[in-house]
Amino acid sequence: xxxxxxxxxxxxxxxxxxxxxxxxxxxxxxxxxxxxxxxxxxxxxxxxxxxxxxxxxxxxxxxxxxxxxxxxxxxxxxxxxxxxxxxxxxxxxxxxxxxxxxxxxxxxxxxxxxxxxxxxxxxxxxxxxxxxxxxxxxxxxxxxxxxxxxxxxxxxxxxxxxxxxxxxxxxxxxxxxxxxxxxxxxxxxx
Numbered sequence: 001x002x003x004x005x006x007x008x009x010x011x012x013x014x015x016x017x018x019x020x021x022x023x024x025x026x027x028x029x030x031x032x033x034x035x036x037x038x039x040x041x042x043x044x045x046x047x048x049x050x051x052x053x054x055x056x057x058x059x060x061x062x063x064x065x066x067x068x069x070x071x072x073x074x075x076x077x078x079x080x081x082x083x084x085x086x087x088x089x090x091x092x093x094x095x096x097x098x099x100x101x102x103x104x105x106x107x108x109x110x111x112x113x114x115x116x117x118x119x120x121x122x123x124x125x126x127x128x129x130x131x132x133x134x135x136x137x138x139x140x141x142x143x144x145x146x147x148x149x150x151x152x153x154x155x156x157x158x159x160x161x162x163x164x165x166x167x168x169x170x171x172x173x174x175x176x177x178x179x180x181x182x183x184x185x186x187x188x189x190x
Contacts (some may be wrong), residue, residue, distance in 0.1 A: 002030045002035060004102050006051045009076060013127040020121040027110035031103050039095040046081035046091045048105040049138035055101020056165045059093045060173075067094075074159050078128060099165045101153070148175050149185050156189070 004024050010016050010024075033055065035041070035063040040046050042062050050057075054073050059071040059081075070093060073079035084091035085108060106114075143151055147148070152175070156162055163186065171181035 002006045002053075002082040003028055004144075005053050005076065007179065010049065010124055010128075013131070014124040015120045016124065017118055017120050018129045020118045020124075023110075023114050023117070023121075024106075027114070028104040028106050031105055033097045033103060035097055035100055037097045039097070040081070040091060042092055043090050045088065045092075046084035046093075046095075048107050049078060049080045049085060049111055050095075051106075052077050052079060053102040053104060055097060055103065056099045056159065056162070057101065058098050058166060058170060060096065060098050060170070061094070063091050067170075067173065069166075069170045071161070071174075072098075072155075073160055078132070082132075115189075148177055148181070149188060151175055152182075152185055152189055 004019075005023065006028065007016060007021060010020075028051075035171070039050065039057070042060075050073075052073055054075045054077075055075045057079060058069055059073070059079075060067045060069050062068075073095075079095065081091035081093045081095065083089060084093075088108070111125070115125050142154060146154070150169070155171075155174075159165075168182050168186065169179050172179045175182070179187075
């Protein structure tokens with residue numbers, strides 16, 4: 001079943017009713033995404049919330065005419081350009097696939113309808129949002145207290161194999177260091 005991992009993931013956040021499961025299956029679009037395919041670009045509206053069944057994605061922004069990596073999402077995670085998706089504004093971020101992936105797309109209106117039709121699903125949506133805020137806060141706290149080598153080690157523990165999926169340049173931009181400095185850090189890490 002293509003939606004099995006999504007359904008199991010949602011159950012971690014609350015009670016998933018039969019009605020919600022049916023709505024997920026009806027409205028969740030299954031996609032296979034190739035490497036370097038963009039789900040959307042900065043300046044566009046992010047119309048979907050994505051569940052990464054498998055694969056790896058990178059979030060980026062354009063800063064001074066260069067792409068700067070701002071985050072990652074891997075298997076079993078939810079991803080979207082949060083501000084764009086929930087506030088219906090142009091996204092500052094783009095999302096690009098870094099390894100062949102399979103995702104489930106739920107557009108804004110389907111997600112909103114599910115929240116309105118099923119109070120239990122609305123609770124799940126809220127719990128996902130709270131969990132994401134907690135994770136962001138934890139990552140920021142960790143990143144603020146460690147050096148770049150430790151940050152890279154932490155990132156590698158979150159996403160095993162990231163160094164084989166994402167360019168050194170993209171990882172360097174995520175930590176605001178030069179590619180040369182990142183190359184030295186990676187050599188020390190191995």
